[in-house]
Amino acid sequence: xxxxxxxxxxxxxxxxxxxxxxxxxxxxxxxxxxxxxxxxxxxxxxxxxxxxxxxxxxxxxxxxxxxxxxxxxxxxxxxxxxxxxxxxxxxxxxxxxxxxxxxxxxxxxxxxxxxxxxxxxxxxxxxxxxxxxxxxxxxxxxxxxxxxxxxxxxxxxxxxxxxxxxxxxxxxxxxxxxxxxxxxxxxxxxxxxxxxxxxxxxxxxxx
Amino acid sequence: xxxxxxxxxxxxxxxxxxxxxxxxxxxxxxxxxxxxxxxxxxxxxxxxxxxxxxxxxxxxxxxxxxxxxxxxxxxxxxxxxxxxxxxxxxxxxxxxxxxxxxxxxxxxxxxxxxxxxxxxxxxxxxxxxxxxxxxxxxxxxxxxxxxxxxxxx
Numbered sequence: 001x002x003x004x005x006x007x008x009x010x011x012x013x014x015x016x017x018x019x020x021x022x023x024x025x026x027x028x029x030x031x032x033x034x035x036x037x038x039x040x041x042x043x044x045x046x047x048x049x050x051x052x053x054x055x056x057x058x059x060x061x062x063x064x065x066x067x068x069x070x071x072x073x074x075x076x077x078x079x080x081x082x083x084x085x086x087x088x089x090x091x092x093x094x095x096x097x098x099x100x101x102x103x104x105x106x107x108x109x110x111x112x113x114x115x116x117x118x119x120x121x122x123x124x125x126x127x128x129x130x131x132x133x134x135x136x137x138x139x140x141x142x143x144x145x146x147x148x149x150x151x152x153x154x155x156x157x158x159x160x161x162x163x164x165x166x167x168x169x170x171x172x173x174x175x176x177x178x179x180x181x182x183x184x185x186x187x188x189x190x191x192x193x194x195x196x197x198x199x200x201x202x203x204x205x206x207x
Numbered sequence: 208x209x210x211x212x213x214x215x216x217x218x219x220x221x222x223x224x225x226x227x228x229x230x231x232x233x234x235x236x237x238x239x240x241x242x243x244x245x246x247x248x249x250x251x252x253x254x255x256x257x258x259x260x261x262x263x264x265x266x267x268x269x270x271x272x273x274x275x276x277x278x279x280x281x282x283x284x285x286x287x288x289x290x291x292x293x294x295x296x297x298x299x300x301x302x303x304x305x306x307x308x309x310x311x312x313x314x315x316x317x318x319x320x321x322x323x324x325x326x327x328x329x330x331x332x333x334x335x336x337x338x339x340x341x342x343x344x345x346x347x348x349x350x351x352x353x354x355x356x357x358x359x360x
Contacts, residue, residue, distance in 0.1 A: 030303050032270040032338055033353065052360070058311035060269075062318060084316065089307055094356025098349075101270050101305060121268065121338045123345060123353075189360075197357050204350045 030097045035196065036118055038105040038144070039128030040136020044156045044186030045104040046088045048128065052192035053090025053102060061086050062114060085114050100196075105140070115143060124203045125151040126195055128186060131164050134172055141173055150203045152180040154195050178205075254289055255322040266328070267321045272303035272336040291315060292323050296332060303336065 037045045050057040062085045088104040106114055119125075125144050129137045137153070144151040155169055166181035175181065180198050184191040267273075275296040288296075294313050298304055306324065310317040327333045 030272050030336055031349070032272050032305060032336070033349075034270050034338065054360075058308060060307045060310035061316045087307070089311075091305075091308070092357075092360065094353055098352055098356060099272075099305075100353065100356075101307065103269070103307075118269070121270075121340065193357050193360055197354055200350055200353050200357070203345060204347065 030099070032099050032101060034101045034103060034118075034122045035199065036103050036105055036122050036125040036149075037128065038125055038137070038140035038151075039154075039156075040130060040133055040140075041107060042133075043128040043130045043136065045128055048126070048154075048156075048184075048186040048192050048195075049088055049090040049102045049104050051187055051189045052196065053092060055091050057088050057090045057104075059086055059088050062117075085111050087114070087118070112143075119143070119147055119149055122149055124199045125149055126154050126199060127151050129153055129155045129169060129173070130158065130161075131155060131169065132158070132161055134169070138173070141175070145176075150199070150206050152182060152195065152199045152202055154182050154184045154186070156186045157183055178202075254291060255319055258322050263325065263328070266335060266337065267306045267324050268338050269307040269317065270305045270338050272305055273299045273309060273324060273333050274303040275300045275333055276331065288327075289323065291319075292327055295320070295323060295327065299333070 037049055039045055046057060085106045087106055090102045092100045092102070094100055103118055105111075105118060125140070127137050127140045127144070141151070141153075153169060153173065153175065155164065155166065157163055163183065166183065170179070170181045180202055182195060182198060184195055186192070273295075291313060295309055298309060298312055304312075306317060306320060309324075310320045313320065315323075324333065324335075328335060
């Protein structure tokens with residue numbers, strides 16, 4: 001790994017061989033984008049991140065001190081000096097010098113302040129919905145609506161569950177007409193890709 | 208049900224988490240990382256000499272890209288670095304890595320990585336690309352590049 005010389009610019013092979021290193025001769029043409037993958041616990045966030053990422057999903061931790069904690073909603077964690085929040089994420093090299101990071105959002109409720117940081121500068125969000133527990137994704141929908149972050153709803157069709165028409169899900173979530181609602185299997189890479197493409201197309205129509 | 212599962216001193220595979228998630232029956236795997244599992248707090252604090260945030264707030268976003276400058280040895284400052292800072296420099300010598308990736312590969316909390324990066328930045332040992340501010344996003348061509356890149360996966 002250490003044998004690679006950094007002074008050899010890539011030769012336009014779009015097949016991500018060089019990762020961020022080979023951005024058109026200068027590694028500093030590099031751009032990193034971020035898409036969030038949200039949804040209730042067990043909706044398939046980490047599964048989806050893993051299915052579309054080129055690297056094994058990584059985990060990073062944020063340690064929050066007393067200082068970093070908001071004054072409201074501290075019920076249940078008063079006794080702790082620090083809290084550790086784990087975030088799973090993955091990376092897709094789209095072309096030399098352009099990387100897309102997918103961040104699974106940590107559990108809802110206690111960790112809204114981490115969401116705020118994650119959401120900053122995000123291109124958009126996929127909200128995974130499990131029709132058995134549709135209400136679990138209400139908080140995510142509210143969060144992205146309030147901050148004006150474009151999102152699509154991805155209904156994860158688990159085996160053995162009744163499938164719903166996207167229109168029913170739209171109605172149940174009281175979504176704006178423009179918000180795409182798509183059915184998916186979060187384990188399938190092709191589905192993950194399609195979701196991301198639809199999200200970015202949705203982002204493009206909003207500008 | 209998972210009482211007998213030993214976690215000992217090996218970190219759980221991230222993939223194990225993803226495999227467990229869809230079941231929705233067990234408590235989140237990450238809960239095991241709280242308290243004692245969260246790591247050596249005292250050591251982390253000494254590593255950052257008690258500081259909890261880097262000098263320049265906002266420089267090290269999770270997706271800020273970090274790269275070691277080319278001739279690190281010319282600076283002569285590296286002898287004063289923590290072993291973890293050496294590790295960071297090694298990781299981002301050949302290609303830029305995000306702050307989040309550096310946290311994951313060094314197994315350090317992002318908050319600690321930020322402080323260590325702050326020192327490296329002050330001594331001129333790394334360069335940083337911040338993410339494109341949202342207001343400038345998204346340029347249509349960039350979005351098209353993203354879509355094309357995704358289709359080509």
